Every structure is written in C-alpha cells, then in structure tokens.
Amino acid sequence: MNNEALKELLYKIADDLLILGHRNSEWTGFGPLLEEDIAFSSMAQDKIGQSHAVYQMLNELGEGTPDDIAFLRKADQFHNCQLVELPNQEYDFSLVRHFLFDTADALRWDMLTQSTYEPLALLAKKIKGELRYHTLHANTWIKQLGSATDDSIARLQKSLNVALPYALGIFEESLFENKIREANYFGGEQELKKRWLQKIEETIHQTQLRLPDWKTISPVEGGRIGKHTEHLQPLLTEMSEVFKIDPSAEW
Numbered sequence: 001m002n003n004e005a006l007k008e009l010l011y012k013i014a015d016d017l018l019i020l021g022h023r024n025s026e027w028t029g030f031g032p033l034l035e036e037d038i039a040f041s042s043m044a045q046d047k048i049g050q051s052h053a054v055y056q057m058l059n060e061l062g063e064g065t066p067d068d069i070a071f072l073r074k075a076d077q078f079h080n081c082q083l084v085e086l087p088n089q090e091y092d093f094s095l096v097r098h099f100l101f102d103t104a105d106a107l108r109w110d111m112l113t114q115s116t117y118e119p120l121a122l123l124a125k126k127i128k129g130e131l132r133y134h135t136l137h138a139n140t141w142i143k144q145l146g147s148a149t150d151d152s153i154a155r156l157q158k159s160l161n162v163a164l165p166y167a168l169g170i171f172e173e174s175l176f177e178n179k180i181r182e183a184n185y186f187g188g189e190q191e192l193k194k195r196w197l198q199k200i201e202e203t204i205h206q207t208q209l210r211l212p213d214w215k216t217i218s219p220v221e222g223g224r225i226g227k228h229t230e231h232l233q234p235l236l237t238e239m240s241e242v243f244k245i246d247p248s249a250e251w
Contacts, residue, residue: 002183005176006117007061008079009185012174012224013108014054015080018070019232020101021047022239026088039137040094043102046130053127057119071240075233076226083166085223085232092155093163095145099138099203100167104196106131111192116184139203146207153208160209168219171196175225 024044055066063069083101088094109131112124145152171193174180181188197214204211222228 001117002176002179003061005179005183006185007058007063008174008176009180010054010058010061010120011079014051014058014069015078016084016101016105016170017047017051017054019078019080019235020084020097021045021051022235023084023086023088024094024098040098043098043134043137046134050127050130053123057123060119071236073236075228075236078226078228078232078236079224080228080232081166081169081172081223082220082229083163083169083223085229085235086166087231089159090155092145092152093159095138095141096156096159096163097167098134099142100163100200101170102131102134102138103199103203104167104170104192106135107195107199108186108192111187111195114184115186120185142203142209143206146204146209156207157209160204161212164212165217165220168193168217169221169223172219172221172224 021044024040024047051070052066055063055069058069059065064072083097086093086097106128109124109128113121113128115121115124142156146156147153171189173189177189180186201211
C-alpha cells in the first residue's frame with residue numbers, strides 16, 4: 001500500500017469538505033428563505049461530518065487526531081481547492097458554488113465506491129446516499145432561477161463566470177496522481193473532470209444560462225499544494241476558536 005499517495009487523496013477530500021462545510025454554515029440565520037437557511041445548514045453539517053470520517057481514516061494511517069488535523073494546521077498545510085474557501089458573497093454565488101462543487105463531489109464518491117482501499121470504498125457507499133439530496137437541491141434551484149427572471153438569470157450567469165475557473169481547480173492533480181490511479185485508490189482527476197463536464201452541461205443546457213468554451217478558461221490551481229487565497233487563514237482562525245478554548249469539545 002502506498003501510504004503517501006493515499007494520504008494525499010484523503011487530505012484533499014477531507015479538506016474540501018471541512019472548508020466548504022464551514023462556509024455553508026455561515027448561511028445559518030441569513031438564508032434568503034427559511035427553507036434555504038435550513039438546507040444550507042443541513043448540507044454544512046453533512047460535509048463537516050463527512051470530513052471527520054475521512055480525518056479519522058487519516059488518523060488510522062498514522063496522522064494526527066481529527067481535531068489536530070482540522071484545527072491546528074496553518075493555511076499552507078491545507079489541500080483544499082480554492083473554490084471552497086472563497087467568501088459566500090450573495091446567495092447566487094453560494095448557490096453556483098454549491099452546484100459546481102457538489103456535482104463533482106457526488107461523482108467523486110461514486111467513483112470511490114470502486115476504491116481498492118476498502119475503508120474508503122465502504123465510506124463512499126454511505127456518503128453517496130447522503131449526497132443525493134445535495135445534488136437534487138442544487139440542480140433544482142439552478143434550473144428554476146436560471147430560467148426565471150432577467151435579474152435571476154443575470155445574477156447566476158455573473159456568478160457562474162466568476163466561479164468556473166475556481167471550479168476547474170477541483171481537478172488539480174497531485175504529485176501522487178499516477179500512483180493513486182495505479183493503486184486504484186481512485187480513478188483519477190481527469191476521469192472525474194470528464195464526467196463533471198458532462199453533468200454540468202446537461203443541467204445548464206436546461207436553463208437560459210450559457211457556458212463559455214471550456215478551452216478559454218484558465219483553471220485557478222495551487223490549493224492542492226497549499227497555495228491559498230487570503231480568505232482561508234481567517235476562516236481557519238475562526239473555526240479553531242472553540243477548540244482552542246475547550247479541546248474536549250466534540251464535533
């Protein structure tokens with residue numbers, strides 16, 4: 001078993017979930033509708049719980065405890081893509097990010113059900129079911145608001161244009177990419193990207209939104225190797241406040 005390659009894969013998955021989970025939780029009490037307030041809070045709870053399960057897997061591979069991994073690392077030690085750390089902005093941006101990321105996330109976990117690392121494959125089968133609601137929620141609102149009023153369409157289109165370069169950063173390959181594929185831990189970022197592009201196009205084509213030529217978009221990368229925006233460290237500082245006050249507090 002190639003532990004370093006496996007750990008790299010797990011860190012990437014867990015860090016994405018933890019950071020976006022906390023970003024989504026910031027909508028608690030501020031959602032544009034009560035239902036959306038509850039929806040984003042529920043999805044945030046799912047993501048943070050999923051990240052804990054993956055951090056526990058890392059702990060079993062010799063890394064620190066889930067608390068230590070989540071709350072004691074600095075920004076340049078995180079492997080999340082930059083998309084998930086961006087501030088929520090207006091609801092339209094958070095919705096577009098939710099759609100772009102959760103589409104990829106659901107496809108990733110579906111692929112992971114075939115992982116040769118049994119604990120990851122078993123977890124994937126469980127999480128795959130949880131994500132059905134996430135993708136249904138995202139697709140429903142993108143289709144509705146992407147075909148509603150001129151204002152809603154314009155807002156979503158603007159956010160889509162901003163988010164797409166960051167979304168392509170989800171598929172940034174690690175230095176261990178070949179080893180991850182060779183060991184069949186995961187089918188690879190390029191295969192995931194291929195499936196994601198198809199899903200995104202299928203949904204967007206059911207709206208009045210427009211996708212640019214993918215070849216014209218420069219992916220925003222670096223997050224997988226610890227290069228982040230100025231927004232991540234303040235978020236990590238806020239996230240770790242309770243743990244630093246009371247290390248015995250549970251997730």
